[in-house]
Amino acid sequence: MNRITLALSVLCVAVIAGCTDQPAIFQSSDPALQKSVSQFRDDAATRFPYKTEATHVAEDKVRAKVEYGIKRLDITNFTGQNLLDVEVWVNRQYVCHVPTLSDRELKHIEFPMLCNILGAGFPKQNCDVRVEKVELLYAGEFHEIKVNSYDW
Numbered sequence: 001m002n003r004i005t006l007a008l009s010v011l012c013v014a015v016i017a018g019c020t021d022q023p024a025i026f027q028s029s030d031p032a033l034q035k036s037v038s039q040f041r042d043d044a045a046t047r048f049p050y051k052t053e054a055t056h057v058a059e060d061k062v063r064a065k066v067e068y069g070i071k072r073l074d075i076t077n078f079t080g081q082n083l084l085d086v087e088v089w090v091n092r093q094y095v096c097h098v099p100t101l102s103d104r105e106l107k108h109i110e111f112p113m114l115c116n117i118l119g120a121g122f123p124k125q126n127c128d129v130r131v132e133k134v135e136l137l138y139a140g141e142f143h144e145i146k147v148n149s150y151d152w
Contacts, residue, residue, distance in 0.1 A: 032099045044115035059143035064134045066149045071111040087137040
């Protein structure tokens with residue numbers, strides 16, 4: 001291998017490695033969600049496995065909207081109370097911890113914030129994987145919420 005090829009190989013590896021700890025695509029208005037991709041990945045790892053033994057209830061006062069074009073899940077709480085220590089679960093495979101989901105507040109969850117058990121973010125190319133189910137785990141119960149999809 002000549003020196004130029006070796007230098008380019010080292011540069012490519014450095015660029016790829018450097019990308020793993022970049023902040024989420026957009027800065028969140030919630031300071032508790034202003035973390036790097038690595039921090040979201042590490043936090044998600046502590047939340048697995050999916051808690052199948054938890055009670056499941058339907059929640060009609062929290063809504064979710066998937067915006068595939070900008071790779072984001074938006075959640076709004078209309079319960080009349082702040083929800084604390086919330087785990088947002090997508091398809092029972094991807095999770096993101098939200099410390100506070102305040103009443104009447106729109107919370108933006110970027111796809112890279114949702115990590116699976118292997119640490120991979122929710123796929124940005126959504127040909128095969130779509131948001132089928134969104135559940136919020138708080139107060140020891142899973143609350144399944146209605147999801148609307150916007151495909152532009």
